[in-house]
Amino acid sequence: xxxxxxxxxxFDSIETPSGKVEKVLGGSSTYFALAxxxxxxxxxxxxxxxxxxxxxxxxxxxxxxxxxxxxxxPGLTFHWTGEYKENLSEAKTLKTDLxxxxxxxxxxxxxxxxxxxxxxxxxxxxxxxLVRSQMPDVKLVCGDTMNxxxxxxxxxxxxxxxxxxxxxxxxxxxxxxxxxxxxxLAAEKVMALGPKAxxxxxxxxxxxxxxxxxAFPGFEQSGPFRAPALPLAEVVDPTGAGDSFAGGFYGYIxxxxxxxxxxxxxxxFYGGVMGSFTVEQFSTTRLETLTRAEIEDRFKLFVQLSHxxxxxxxx
Amino acid sequence: xxxxxxxxxxFDSIETPSGKVEKVLGGSSTYFALAxxxxxxxxxxxxxxxxxxxxxxxxxxxxxxxxxxxxxxPGLTFHWTGEYKENLSEAKTLKTDLxxxxxxxxxxxxxxxxxxxxxxxxxxxxxxxLVRSQMPDVKLVCGDTMNxxxxxxxxxxxxxxxxxxxxxxxxxxxxxxxxxxxxxLAAEKVMALGPKAxxxxxxxxxxxxxxxxxAFPGFEQSGPFRAPALPLAEVVDPTGAGDSFAGGFYGYIxxxxxxxxxxxxxxxFYGGVMGSFTVEQFSTTRLETLTRAEIEDRFKLFVQLSHxxxxxxxx
Numbered sequence: 184x185x186x187x188x189x190x191x192x193x194f195d196s197i198e199t200p201s202g203k204v205e206k207v208l209g210g211s212s213t214y215f216a217l218a219x220x221x222x223x224x225x226x227x228x229x230x231x232x233x234x235x236x237x238x239x240x241x242x243x244x245x246x247x248x249x250x251x252x253x254x255x256x257p258g259l260t261f262h263w264t265g266e267y268k269e270n271l272s273e274a275k276t277l278k279t280d281l282x283x284x285x286x287x288x289x290x291x292x293x294x295x296x297x298x299x300x301x302x303x304x305x306x307x308x309x310x311x312x313l314v315r316s317q318m319p320d321v322k323l324v325c326g327d328t329m330n331x332x333x334x335x336x337x338x339x340x341x342x343x344x345x346x347x348x349x350x351x352x353x354x355x356x357x358x359x360x361x362x363x364x365x366x367x368l369a370a371e372k373v374m375a376l377g378p379k380a381x382x383x384x385x386x387x388x389x390x391x392x393x394x395x396x397x398a399f400p401g402f403e404q405s406g407p408f409r410a411p412a413l414p415l416a417e418v419v420d421p422t423g424a425g426d427s428f429a430g431g432f433y434g435y436i437x438x439x440x441x442x443x444x445x446x447x448x449x450x451x452f453y454g455g456v457m458g459s460f461t462v463e464q465f466s467t468t469r470l471e472t473l474t475r476a477e478i479e480d481r482f483k484l485f486v487q488l489s490h491x492x493x494x495x496x497x498x
Numbered sequence: 499x500x501x502x503x504x505x506x507x508x509f510d511s512i513e514t515p516s517g518k519v520e521k522v523l524g525g526s527s528t529y530f531a532l533a534x535x536x537x538x539x540x541x542x543x544x545x546x547x548x549x550x551x552x553x554x555x556x557x558x559x560x561x562x563x564x565x566x567x568x569x570x571x572p573g574l575t576f577h578w579t580g581e582y583k584e585n586l587s588e589a590k591t592l593k594t595d596l597x598x599x600x601x602x603x604x605x606x607x608x609x610x611x612x613x614x615x616x617x618x619x620x621x622x623x624x625x626x627x628l629v630r631s632q633m634p635d636v637k638l639v640c641g642d643t644m645n646x647x648x649x650x651x652x653x654x655x656x657x658x659x660x661x662x663x664x665x666x667x668x669x670x671x672x673x674x675x676x677x678x679x680x681x682x683l684a685a686e687k688v689m690a691l692g693p694k695a696x697x698x699x700x701x702x703x704x705x706x707x708x709x710x711x712x713a714f715p716g717f718e719q720s721g722p723f724r725a726p727a728l729p730l731a732e733v734v735d736p737t738g739a740g741d742s743f744a745g746g747f748y749g750y751i752x753x754x755x756x757x758x759x760x761x762x763x764x765x766x767f768y769g770g771v772m773g774s775f776t777v778e779q780f781s782t783t784r785l786e787t788l789t790r791a792e793i794e795d796r797f798k799l800f801v802q803l804s805h806x807x808x809x810x811x812x813x
Contacts (some may be wrong), residue, residue: 269679270679364584364585364586365730365731365732365733366702366729367729367730367731368731370729385703387681388700388703388704389703389724391729393729406799406802406803407729407803408802408803408804409704409726409729409803409804411724411804414681414682414685414706414708414722414724415680415682416680416682416683416686417680418680444808445806445807445808448806449806452806484721486806487721487723488721488722488723488724489723489724489726489804489805490804490805490806491760491763491764491767491801491805492760493759493760
């Protein structure tokens with residue numbers, strides 16, 4: 184079933200210990216959509232400028248992504264410049280050129296109205312709430328946020344959270360949003376703001392999901408669940424790992440007939456799988472050449488990494 | 499089969515956000531032995547002073563631990579004073595009174611000589627190597643270390659590592675010992691120093707094991723394995739969590755007829771289980787009242803936390 188995603192479509196200039204790239208394809212929607220496209224139909228809402236060329240759009244359309252909701256505006260595309268030093272889990276923003284994104288007013292095309300899953304990528308919570316309010320009948324709403332909105336636009340963020348089913352955040356954001364250092368207490372406080380489930384991402388240590396009592400039908404007995412991340416000898420570029428995680432997670436959920444605890448758990452594994460591919464190369468390069476068979480092979484690696492009993496092993 | 503453990507038997511004075519205790523039972527051997535005692539026979543080598551009373555020793559002997567290798571020396575028992583501020587994963591040492599431990603020369607009683615498993619708790623690597631050399635025929639040697647020995651006694655530590663099968667360290671120690679920030683590269687460099695397998699502990703995020711190619715018979719295909727830690731709403735006192743992890747891990751291995759990849763994986767889960775109990779109360783209090791049934795219940799929680807398919811769930 185189709186996912187509607189709103190977020191940024193952008194260019195990134197990035198330096199990491201592995202190298203440097205200038206003005207390459209990026210953006211939260213882009214990574215999310217590419218990752219989710221391996222599992223289900225994806226429709227994107229966003230805005231780009233005159234420097235966004237057919238070759239950039241083709242990266243998405245080649246994967247069957249519906250880009251009819253991406254507006255063209257006069258001016259330049261949103262451009263983020265950042266670097267990662269030795270600590271690859273922390274990006275340092277050097278420059279944020281919002282460009283056409285500064286005046287972005289999301290509009291939902293009529294052909295997108297029947298989308299059953301909504302993903303609110305990491306943008307201004309006012310815009311997230313605006314999109315949410317225009318899609319009152321979706322089956323599930325999942326969203327992302329970041330320290331900027333938590334720190335300086337908390338009231339807007341809290342309005343958005345009220346109407347969210349699943350929130351994805353990282354450890355630092357969970358602590359910031361809740362005021363709690365303890366992960367369990369942080370999750371409880373975040374869920375008290377609205378979300379029925381929260382997924383706290385731990386970078387190289389995976390992610391943990393927490394559920395409000397009876398979050399969804401069938402989840403009455405669901406305690407926390409931890410999905411691993413793959414130990415990688417080289418991370419070329421961490422940019423987009425979180426959005427790719429979200430795309431794999433939510434794409435798998437949207438591909439399944441029903442949201443069950445088992446589906447949610449597998450979705451978290453697929454999230455980790457998609458993130459692990461994205462960081463192997465700069466920009467969206469790895470996702471562009473990826474195949475579903477490679478995804479399934481890596482899913483098996485995640486199972487081997489985390490499961491006590493393993494099918495392909497002699498006892 | 500029996501484990502011989504050498505390490506510290508000590509008193510601790512500890513302050514955490516949950517409270518404060520003075521001169522309570524502690525020490526790496528003590529936690530290790532108590533945790534391992536739920537799985538197998540344990541024999542302790544160590545030294546204590548005149549302030550170590552029968553009631554302290556009884557904590558171990560009540561759990562069937564063989565304490566005949568604990569020497570009594572004139573003077574006071576090793577006494578560690580430390581505190582944990584908000585960040586419960588980092589202890590701050592306020593005072594280290596080595597006392598009788600300063601002149602400790604481990605001696606292995608004749609009745610311990612047939613021990614098949616050796617655990618070298620976190621003490622001076624010169625002492626660890628001395629014990630190792632006196633037990634040339636053990637089936638498996640597992641050990642622990644800390645930043646002090648890595649930073650200031652590296653040569654001695656490297657001698658000890660040459661003869662070790664399994665090393666347990668935490669993230670910070672792995673980086674310090676290897677000079678690598680990346681976990682996979684750090685593990686490879688550490689194993690190049692001697693250990694056939696390394697277990698890197700991530701505190702609340704669990705632990706990851708890495709194996710040298712064909713580390714042990716049957717491990718030819720073994721990639722890394724990640725065991726979770728239990729998300730806990732309250733950690734009363736983290737002291738001894740690592741030693742309890744080691745005790746659960748190694749105790750389970752020693753209880754099994756053969757070291758297989760499946761046994762190693764379950765052992766890592768039992769390590770996490772034992773650590774999760776220890777932190778629930780100050781000192782060894784929780785381990786003293788613990789039952790094997792509680793251990794098995796928590797083991798199931800660890801499986802629910804990490805496994806895709808769950809027996810007790812409707813599809």
